[in-house]
Amino acid sequence: TPLSTIMSSVDLIGRYTDDARNEKVGKHVDRIRGKVRELTGILNDFLSLDKLEQGLVACHPxxxxxxxxxxxxxxxxxxxxxxxxxxxxxxxxxxxxxxxxxxxxxxxxxxxxxxxxxxxxxxxxxxxxxxxxxxxxxxxxxxxxxxxxxxxxxxxxxxxxxxxxxxxxxxxxxxxxxxxxxxxxxxxxxxxxxxxxxxxxxxxxxxxxxxxxx
The missing domain is CATH 3.30.565.10 (Histidine kinase-like ATPase, C-terminal domain)
Structure with a gap:
């Protein structure tokens, strides 16, 4: 998905960033990660609700x-x-x-x-x-x-x-x-x-x- 692509790119940026010299870059990378997770959570809420209401989710203990x-x-x-x-x-x-x-x-x-x-x-x-x-x-x-x-x-x-x-x-x-x-x-x-x-x-x-x- 587009969001997973963004997250992968952000992870790569974070991996190749020396936070000791680029502390501000590291903070922005963390902020982007957080926002992508928020958007992913919103999308997952709608997908989960749709599956639940269609009876497509089963409990598997x-x-x-x-x-x-x-x-x-x-x-x-x-x-x-x-x-x-x-x-x-x-x-x-x-x-x-x-x-x-x-x-x-x-x-x-x-x-x-x-x-x-x-x-x-x-x-x-x-x-x-x-x-x-x-x-x-x-x-x-x-x-x-x-x-x-x-x-x-x-x-x-x-x-x-x-x-x-x-x-x-x-x-x-x-x-x-x-x-x-x-x-x-x-x-x-x-x-x-x-x-x-x-x-x-x-x-x-x-x-x-x-x-x-x-």
Whole structure:
């Protein structure tokens, strides 16, 4: 695709740039990478929604290491992060193996992390926490961002809905709607706690199963 071609070219520029002498070039390369990832995310939202609504997506549970998944996603998010932002990851307990649809879970977590980055100011931490207990995978994504106005919270998972305090921030209003659809297919659930100006925490729970619930 054109976006993947742009990203490949940017990666080549970054590879052959000596950041010690061309610090400004390196910063611009990182900025371009971030914007390409944003555009790719927007395109993927529309493609994912179309496939979901046509019934072209199926849940395929399989075992995988949830730590490896999350660490990889955090690395991917690095180019989207604002100056001073960092994602802090903590996994509780010794059980690391999850059994659900890996790609769907990846889409869910990456969407929540990208939202946390997008709606948080510079120099604010973002926390990703996971645990697997009693056959249930629990995920928390916490930010210290702009929060969600109380009057908008009931509409948050509606297609194309965007909270009133996000008008100046790029987005489609599709991400959380897609997240909920994926979680429905995995038999999972999502809720959140938010206060305007004080940040948001999303709580996801997914049962570990060897069979698709849908």
């Amino acid at each position: 399989a075992p995988f290491d949830v730590l490896d998944l999350c660490i990889g996603l955090i690395e991917e998010m690095r180019t989207l992060a604002k100056p001073g932002q960092a994602v802090h990851f903590d996994h509780s307990g010794e059980v690391r193996e999850a059994c659900t649809d890996r790609q769907m879970l990846s889409n869910v977590v990456s969407n929540l992390l990208s939202n946390a980055i997008k709606y948080s100011p510079e120099d604010r931490p973002i926390h990703l926490r996971t645990a697997i207990t009693n056959g249930m995978l629990s995920i928390q994504v916490e930010d210290q961002g702009i929060g969600i106005p109380e009057k908008d919270q009931v509409h948050l998972f509606e297609r194309f809905f965007r909270a009133g305090n996000t008008v100046s921030i790029q987005g489609t209003g599709l991400g959380l709607n897609i997240v909920r659809k994926y979680l429905d297919m995995m038999g999972g659930s999502i809720r959140f706690d938010s206060r305007e100006g004080a940040g948001t925490t999303f709580f996801v729970e997914i049962p570990m199963t060897s069979e698709s619930p849908h």
